[in-house]
Amino acid sequence: MTSSRTFAGDPAAIRVEGLTKRYGRRTAVDDLSFTVGSGRVTGFFGPNGAGKTTALKAVVGLARPTAGRAFVRGTSATTIRPDARLLGVHIEPCGAHPGRTGRAHLRSLAALAGLSRRRVGEVLELVGLEEEAAKLRVGKYSMGMRQRLGLAAALLGDPEILVLDEPVNGLDPQGIRWLRTLLRDRAANGGTVLLSSHMLGEAAQTVDDVILIDRGRLVHEGAIRDLERSGESVVVVRTAEAERLSGLVARAGGRTKREDGDRLLVEGLGVAEVARLAHRDGVLLEEIVQRTASLEDAFFGLTGGAER
Numbered sequence: 001m002t003s004s005r006t007f008a009g010d011p012a013a014i015r016v017e018g019l020t021k022r023y024g025r026r027t028a029v030d031d032l033s034f035t036v037g038s039g040r041v042t043g044f045f046g047p048n049g050a051g052k053t054t055a056l057k058a059v060v061g062l063a064r065p066t067a068g069r070a071f072v073r074g075t076s077a078t079t080i081r082p083d084a085r086l087l088g089v090h091i092e093p094c095g096a097h098p099g100r101t102g103r104a105h106l107r108s109l110a111a112l113a114g115l116s117r118r119r120v121g122e123v124l125e126l127v128g129l130e131e132e133a134a135k136l137r138v139g140k141y142s143m144g145m146r147q148r149l150g151l152a153a154a155l156l157g158d159p160e161i162l163v164l165d166e167p168v169n170g171l172d173p174q175g176i177r178w179l180r181t182l183l184r185d186r187a188a189n190g191g192t193v194l195l196s197s198h199m200l201g202e203a204a205q206t207v208d209d210v211i212l213i214d215r216g217r218l219v220h221e222g223a224i225r226d227l228e229r230s231g232e233s234v235v236v237v238r239t240a241e242a243e244r245l246s247g248l249v250a251r252a253g254g255r256t257k258r259e260d261g262d263r264l265l266v267e268g269l270g271v272a273e274v275a276r277l278a279h280r281d282g283v284l285l286e287e288i289v290q291r292t293a294s295l296e297d298a299f300f301g302l303t304g305g306a307e308r
């Protein structure tokens, strides 16, 4: 691989290949490869400390990989020139001086990027930072306001690709809904979004694709729909004859697990099959329900939870 390597006509907006980042003896990102499709919102998920921020920094050229590389539209992240129209980034700390107003911060960014002052007013409106807020010193911003300012900065050049690290953090429910609409609109218009989060369930409505990492390594990559489908559902049964039903289920090819007391979890069989088995052998069921695995369950299943 040479440093001039590009992917001409690469359909991926972002391509990461064997990315490794070590801090001393600690490996934050470990041989990570993934692609981010154009015109899609991709969620970059993983528990705290999984390496999300580190990987995103490498993708946008803010951190130098120990090994491997990242490409944005076919150009290596280490050589890419800042281009506000190609790539908008929000990764904390956003670099705004606490003594400056939000508007002054955006104006200097706009000047650096060769963008008009008018655009500053537009993005402030877009992210819902009002006149008053724009005139306030950044040091006095709330977390949500800082988040909105960071988004405004990322949106300045109306970029084709947005990379946002935990953009939902600090936003209130209305703010989350507003951000979701904004990001979906951008994708609908051909824009690409890569956003990180440690909450898969919450972001599920926003993203098309999922990249899941744990301890710096790729755990899962694919469409969110497939992940939702892969979450196997479980049939929960309450019966005084759990033992006998377990035997019937096992003979029919299913698996069972005892849950507190008289409750039985059945995997591998549908609710109708379990009911039929019980009925056929006269096992009295006091309760039978289907419990669908949530995305959060899939997340915990894939990462082994957030515990360390």
Ligand SMILES: Nc1ncnc2c1ncn2[C@@H]1O[C@H](COP(=O)(O)OP(=O)(O)OP(=O)(O)O)[C@@H](O)[C@H]1O
Residues within 6 Å of the ligand: 023, 026, 027, 028, 046, 047, 048, 049, 050, 051, 052, 053, 054, 055, 198
């Ligand atoms: N500058 C640094 N120096 C040393 N270690 C670092 C540095 N930045 C990150 N790390 C370590 O790398 C690992 C990954 O950190 P990172 O911030 O990328 O995780 P994350 O997935 O973004 O977590 P979170 O959900 O908490 O934001 C952690 O163990 C962290 O301590």
Ligand SMILES: [Mg+2]
Residues within 6 Å of the ligand: 052, 053, 054, 165
């Ligand atoms: Mg992080």
